[in-house]
Amino acid sequence: MDENGNHPTINLRGAVFTCVGLGALLFLAAGTVRWTGAWLFLLEITIGGLITEAWLARHDPGLLAERRTVCGQAGWDRVITSIMPLLWLTWLPLMALDAVRYQISLVPVWLQCAGALMIAASFYIVYRTYRENSYAAPVVKIQRERGHAAVTTGPYAYVRHPIYASGLLTYAGTPLLLGSWYGLAIVPVMAALLGLRSMMEERMLTAELDGYAEYLGRVRYRLVPMVW
Numbered sequence: 376m377d378e379n380g381n382h383p384t385i386n387l388r389g390a391v392f393t394c395v396g397l398g399a400l401l402f403l404a405a406g407t408v409r410w411t412g413a414w415l416f417l418l419e420i421t422i423g424g425l426i427t428e429a430w431l432a433r434h435d436p437g438l439l440a441e442r443r444t445v446c447g448q449a450g451w452d453r454v455i456t457s458i459m460p461l462l463w464l465t466w467l468p469l470m471a472l473d474a475v476r477y478q479i480s481l482v483p484v485w486l487q488c489a490g491a492l493m494i495a496a497s498f499y500i501v502y503r504t505y506r507e508n509s510y511a512a513p514v515v516k517i518q519r520e521r522g523h524a525a526v527t528t529g530p531y532a533y534v535r536h537p538i539y540a541s542g543l544l545t546y547a548g549t550p551l552l553l554g555s556w557y558g559l560a561i562v563p564v565m566a567a568l569l570g571l572r573s574m575m576e577e578r579m580l581t582a583e584l585d586g587y588a589e590y591l592g593r594v595r596y597r598l599v600p601m602v603w
Contacts, residue, residue, distance in 0.1 A: 383439045385428045394421045397467065401553075404471035412474070412553045415491055423498035431505060437521065438509050448514035449579065455572050456514065462565060470555035482554040490551025497544035503530050504537045511538060515576045517583050525586040527593070533600050535577065535591070539569045540598045573597050 394417050401413045431439035448456075473479050505511055507529030510518050517523050530537035546565050550558030577597075580587040597603055 383436050383443065384432055385425060386443075387425070390421055390425055390428075393424075400464065400467045401471045404468035405475035407475065410471075410475050412487055413471070416494070416549060416552050419491065419494050419498075423495070427498065427501060427505070430502065435505065435509055438505060438511060441510075441512050441518070441521070444512075445514050447516040447518075449516065449575075451575055452515040452572065455568060455575075459565070459568060462561070462568075466558060466561055466565075469561070470550055470553045470558035473557040474554040480554055480556040482551060482556065486551050487554055490548040490553075493544045493548030494552065497541040497548065500530060500537055500541035500544070504541070507531060515572070515579060517580075523584060525580075525584055525590045527590050531590075532594065534596050534598055535594050536569075536573045536597055539573055542569055543598060570598065570603075 397420070398413070398417050401416075402408045402410065405413065428439065431442075474482070508526040508531065510521060510523050510526065512518060530540075534540050543566055546562045547559070550556070550562065574597075577587075577591065581591065
C-alpha cells in the first residue's frame with residue numbers, strides 16, 4: 376500500500392510517456408520510423424514493464440508502492456542512479472545514428488533475435504527476483520519499517536544481485552536488437568557502474584542488515600554465476 380493506505384495500480388500513463396520518450400530519442404536520431412528493431416525494443420520494454428507492474432499490484436502491492444519512492448536513498452547511490460539515465464539518453468541516439476541513419480554497423484538478424492530474447496529473459500529474472508524479495512527497492516536503503524531481512528532463496532541462491540544481472544542482459548540485448556556494434560561497445564561502462572553499485576550496496580548491507588554477512592559467505596558470485 377502507499378502512504379495513504381491505497382493499493383497501487385498499474386501506471387499506464389507513465390508507461391506510455393516512457394515509450395513515447397524513448398521512441399522519440401530513437402526515431403528522431405534515426406531519421407525514420409521504419410526501424411523494426413526499435414519497434415520491437417519499445418514493445419518489449421513497455422509490455423514487460425506493464426506485466427511486471429500488474430503482477431506486483433496483484434501479489435505484492437507493498438513492493439510496487441516501495442518501488443515508486445526514493446526516500447532514504449544513500450548519497451553515493453543517488454550519484455550512480457543519476458548517471459545511468461544520462462547514459463541511456465546518449466546511448467540510444469548513438470545506436471540510432473550507427474545502425475540506421477549512417478548504417479555503420481551490420482548486425483546479423485540472428486544476433487538481433489538473440490538480443491530480443493535477452494531482453495525477454497531479463498524480465499523473467501526480474502519477475503523471479505520480485506517473487507522472492509519483497510524488499511527489492513529501486514534505491515539502496517535498509518527498509519526497517521518493512522521488516523527488511525536478507526533474502527537467500529530463488530535467484531539469490533546463485534547470484535547476490537539478480538536484478539543487476541537482469542540489467543546486464545538488457546544492456547547487452549538492447550544494442551544487439553537495435554543492430555549497433557558501437558552501442559555494444561558502451562556496455563562495459565554501464566556494467567562497471569552496476570558492479571560498483573553492487574559492491575557499495577554489499578558494504579552497506581553487511582554493516583546494517585542482519586544475516587547479510589553470512590549470506591555473502593554462502594553465495595560467491597555477485598552478478599554472473601561462475602564468473603563474478
